[in-house]
Amino acid sequence: MFPTHKNEFKSGSTGLGWLNVFLRSREASLVLLIAVLTTVTTALNPRFLSPQSLKDLMLNVSIIALLVLGQTVIILMRQIDLSISSIVGITAFLSGTLFLNHPGIPSLVVVAIAILAGLLLGAINAALIAWGKIPALITTLGTLYIFRGANYAWVHGRQVNAANVPGSFLAIGTATFLGIPILTWIVLILLVIFAIGLRQYRAGREYYAIGSNPTAAVLAGINVSRRIATGFAISGAIAGLAGALWLARFGTVDATAGEGIELTVITSTVVGGVAITGGVGTVVGAVLGALLLSVFSSTLVFLRVPSFWQQAFQGAMLLLAIALDAYLAHRHAMRSRVKWSHV
Amino acid sequence: MSSEPTIELVDIYKSFGSTRVLEGVTLPLFPGEVHSLMGENGAGKSTLVKIMAGLHLADQGAIRMDGHEVLFRSTAQAQHAGVSVIYQEPTLFRDLSIAENVFMHRQPKTPYGWIDYAAMNRAVSAHLKQLGVSLRPEDPVLGLSIADQQIVEIIKALTFEAKVLIMDEPTAALSVEEVKRLFQVVERLRGKEVAVMFVSHRLEEVFAISQRITVMRDGRVVGSGPVKEWTTDEVIRKMVGRSLEALYPKEKVEPGKVVLRVRDLRRAGVFKDISFEVRQGEIVGLAGLVGAGRSEVARAIFGIDPLDSGEVSVSETTLRNHTPQDAMAAGMGLVPEDRQQQGLVMEMTATRNVTLTVLHQLRRFGLVSREKERQIAARWTQRMLLKGHIEEPVNILSGGNQQKVVLAKWLATEPRLLIVDEPTRGVDVGAKSEVHRTLGQLAKEGMAIIMISSDLPEVIGMADRVLVMHEGKLTAELSRSEATEEAIMFAATGQAASKTKLREMKNVPDPQE
Numbered sequence: 061m062f063p064t065h066k067n068e069f070k071s072g073s074t075g076l077g078w079l080n081v082f083l084r085s086r087e088a089s090l091v092l093l094i095a096v097l098t099t100v101t102t103a104l105n106p107r108f109l110s111p112q113s114l115k116d117l118m119l120n121v122s123i124i125a126l127l128v129l130g131q132t133v134i135i136l137m138r139q140i141d142l143s144i145s146s147i148v149g150i151t152a153f154l155s156g157t158l159f160l161n162h163p164g165i166p167s168l169v170v171v172a173i174a175i176l177a178g179l180l181l182g183a184i185n186a187a188l189i190a191w192g193k194i195p196a197l198i199t200t201l202g203t204l205y206i207f208r209g210a211n212y213a214w215v216h217g218r219q220v221n222a223a224n225v226p227g228s229f230l231a232i233g234t235a236t237f238l239g240i241p242i243l244t245w246i247v248l249i250l251l252v253i254f255a256i257g258l259r260q261y262r263a264g265r266e267y268y269a270i271g272s273n274p275t276a277a278v279l280a281g282i283n284v285s286r287r288i289a290t291g292f293a294i295s296g297a298i299a300g301l302a303g304a305l306w307l308a309r310f311g312t313v314d315a316t317a318g319e320g321i322e323l324t325v326i327t328s329t330v331v332g333g334v335a336i337t338g339g340v341g342t343v344v345g346a347v348l349g350a351l352l353l354s355v356f357s358s359t360l361v362f363l364r365v366p367s368f369w370q371q372a373f374q375g376a377m378l379l380l381a382i383a384l385d386a387y388l389a390h391r392h393a394m395r396s397r398v399k400w401s402h403v
Numbered sequence: 404m405s406s407e408p409t410i411e412l413v414d415i416y417k418s419f420g421s422t423r424v425l426e427g428v429t430l431p432l433f434p435g436e437v438h439s440l441m442g443e444n445g446a447g448k449s450t451l452v453k454i455m456a457g458l459h460l461a462d463q464g465a466i467r468m469d470g471h472e473v474l475f476r477s478t479a480q481a482q483h484a485g486v487s488v489i490y491q492e493p494t495l496f497r498d499l500s501i502a503e504n505v506f507m508h509r510q511p512k513t514p515y516g517w518i519d520y521a522a523m524n525r526a527v528s529a530h531l532k533q534l535g536v537s538l539r540p541e542d543p544v545l546g547l548s549i550a551d552q553q554i555v556e557i558i559k560a561l562t563f564e565a566k567v568l569i570m571d572e573p574t575a576a577l578s579v580e581e582v583k584r585l586f587q588v589v590e591r592l593r594g595k596e597v598a599v600m601f602v603s604h605r606l607e608e609v610f611a612i613s614q615r616i617t618v619m620r621d622g623r624v625v626g627s628g629p630v631k632e633w634t635t636d637e638v639i640r641k642m643v644g645r646s647l648e649a650l651y652p653k654e655k656v657e658p659g660k661v662v663l664r665v666r667d668l669r670r671a672g673v674f675k676d677i678s679f680e681v682r683q684g685e686i687v688g689l690a691g692l693v694g695a696g697r698s699e700v701a702r703a704i705f706g707i708d709p710l711d712s713g714e715v716s717v718s719e720t721t722l723r724n725h726t727p728q729d730a731m732a733a734g735m736g737l738v739p740e741d742r743q744q745q746g747l748v749m750e751m752t753a754t755r756n757v758t759l760t761v762l763h764q765l766r767r768f769g770l771v772s773r774e775k776e777r778q779i780a781a782r783w784t785q786r787m788l789l790k791g792h793i794e795e796p797v798n799i800l801s802g803g804n805q806q807k808v809v810l811a812k813w814l815a816t817e818p819r820l821l822i823v824d825e826p827t828r829g830v831d832v833g834a835k836s837e838v839h840r841t842l843g844q845l846a847k848e849g850m851a852i853i854m855i856s857s858d859l860p861e862v863i864g865m866a867d868r869v870l871v872m873h874e875g876k877l878t879a880e881l882s883r884s885e886a887t888e889e890a891i892m893f894a895a896t897g898q899a900a901s902k903t904k905l906r907e908m909k910n911v912p913d914p915q916e
Binding site: 271276 | 498510
């Protein structure tokens with residue numbers, strides 16, 4: 061019906077076939093970037109690949125990667141959870157006080173209580189967002205402050221020290237199995253579970269459906285409110301587990317534990333290819349995003365770049381990732397517009 | 404062909420508030436038949452479709468399927484009963500694959516409880532092959548054409564084993580080739596004894612594909628029967644057949660100088676080849692069916708949407724890549740279709756709303772002078788005979804009074820050219836005639852007016868000339884004496900060239916004037 065530029069588009073995209081493949085698989089491009097960064101840094105400073113620095117790298121990325129799993133579920137639904145860092149703070153101190161007040165308490169019980177506490181806090185977000193219909197950005201910004209404030213009031217300047225925590229629990233953050241820290245193994249196992257859950261189960265696909273087109277999700281018979289509520293409960297539970305593991309990793313916990321990490325988590329998730337507009341991305345990509353940011357900060361340290369540059373680089377990467385997503389989406393949209401307007 | 408209908412609507416009534424939308428509609432759909440539903444904008448077709456889809460409940464009347472009465476409280480209930488609806492704009496998950504879209508929320512599972520992607524892709528692949536469509540089930544929906552997206556919706560319906568398939572203007576966004584393919588698919592569905600309902604404005608298509616036609620007007624069925632009992636003239640007459648009711652106070656005004664001249668306006672995929680002129684003292688009606696591109700042309704002329712090519716000149720000024728600010732400076736005003744979204748700030752008072760367009764005139768020491776504001780607002784609201792307090796927020800005013808505030812707001816800029824989009828939609832009869840009276844008065848004082856309206860008696864009563872659009876193109880220019888409801892409907896449904904003797908589309912003034 062209307063003249064178009066269909067042919068121009070066609071010939072324009074064929075020459076860049078390899079680039080398209082590279083851009084389209086976010087996981088592949090992340091792995092490549094991480095490999096390049098590692099190679100370059102190792103060439104400049106061979107100690108970058110020493111066993112100790114590799115172990116540090118894995119420990120540094122593990123808790124962020126764990127939180128990224130929960131955040132991925134949330135962002136896939138076009139939602140956001142800012143409150144995770146405050147939940148980590150509360151549950152980290154809770155785990156410490158349990159060991160302090162109940163010497164001999166089994167570590168598994170402490171971890172279970174921390175997860176349950178995180179789940180309950182997540183359920184508060186869930187109720188406000190799914191049934192109170194308050195936007196997630198506002199709700200979780202509110203609970204971010206409320207949970208942190210409550211934590212300060214409860215902790216009241218106290219501190220839990222490594223001496224109060226049993227060595228067997230601290231081993232999660234220090235001991236290794238097949239050269240990989242126990243903490244990292246826990247995250248890897250959960251990563252596999254989340255990857256399978258989001259790919260192979262109806263419930264998992266529904267998170268994608270809701271983020272992709274909420275109206276169509278309702279028409280398909282999905283209970284959108286319940287699904288959103290479940291997502292925030294999962295995110296809370298994951299943050300609870302992260303709190304317990306925070307104690308295992310650092311040993312010392314005060315009221316500030318976890319402060320500010322929600323932004324690192326969200327940045328990692330988005331850099332990892334989970335579209336902030338929902339419906340697109342995988343947990344594997346998101347965890348690779350966390351790994352890339354972590355490798356990048358280590359690189360800056362090894363190359364003796366002043367530390368205040370680190371945050372700037374992190375922000376630049378976030379903008380780059382979002383710009384890339386926007387570009388790819390725009391190109392798709394242009395193609396479909398051209399397609400249907402031709403005769 | 405069996406004589407038992409698959410689904411039958413019996414004596415359906417439906418009102419929204421005080422407006423009665425459907426009055427005793429009875430409509431049977433037979434297996435293996437395509438039944439077309441036609442009617443003007445607002446005849447009640449969409450409401451009927453939504454009742455069958457489970458989105459609305461009828462106030463009265465029944466839906467029978469295979470002789471049993473059914474009640475659809477949700478879209479899921481309708482779907483499981485075998486009724487699938489394909490809307491003009493498909494509702495799909497663009498980030499997911501075709502197969503996932505088809506099976507969302509009911510994916511087949513392997514014995515271990517995982518989603519059986521292979522089975523899903525096989526099933527969809529079989530349907531795609533059967534429909535003769537070269538798409539792969541793993542392809543993402545993002546980037547598919549509207550036509551292909553409709554194919555996905557049809558396959559979804561097929562996997563539900565739909566007995567009834569309702570298509571609400573499915574061809575509106577399709578090319579000729581795509582329509583042909585869609586019709587081949589519909590033919591195959593007929594072969595499977597599916598009962599198809601086809602809602603369309605395109606007469607040719609309706610006659611090409613249907614076995615039965617029903618025409619609705621003002622919420623009632625005014626004619627129904629096998630396609631061989633109908634002619635295109637007959638359908639159009641039934642669609643519009645009503646008398647000119649109210650008196651339209653447009654006086655004959657000698658047109659003056661050309662105020663607006665547009666040439667070869669084009670916006671890819673929306674409209675093209677739009678050329679016309681509007682003179683002082685003229686009201687030019689812009690008629691056409693919903694989606695013909697009328698509002699889009701107005702938005703482009705006013706500088707809201709960019710033009711791909713073409714020229715807009717107001718009086719002596721030629722505007723290029725202009726913004727609404729440029730258009731206003733050149734003397735244009737636009738009263739948009741949607742009062743609440745685009746025309747008014749609902750929480751502000753009538754006074755504040757009216758003076759929004761002329762704030763720069765109210766400045767005193769850089770601040771807005773309340774006194775001047777009140778003066779200007781009072782002048783224009785009085786002129787519009789606005790009832791109600793002008794110091795109250797506009798959201799408590801009636802629809803008619805709100806429309807008067809929007810008009811007053813644009814009159815305050817004292818434009819040379821006023822574009823009004825559906826100026827009387829949703830307003831009561833009294834307010835409607837006041838709006839008409841004001842527009843007539845403004846034209847008499849020398850203003851040039853473009854009036855977009857889907858209300859045919861209004862267009863015929865008010866306009867000196869009527870331009871008719873069909874699918875993004877001007878299909879007719881009718882003088883006051885030529886502009887009958889039949890002539891406008893012929894042109895609006897793309898029949899003009901073959902059915903009526905109309906003047907060539909040229910920018911020559913009407914010989915009568």
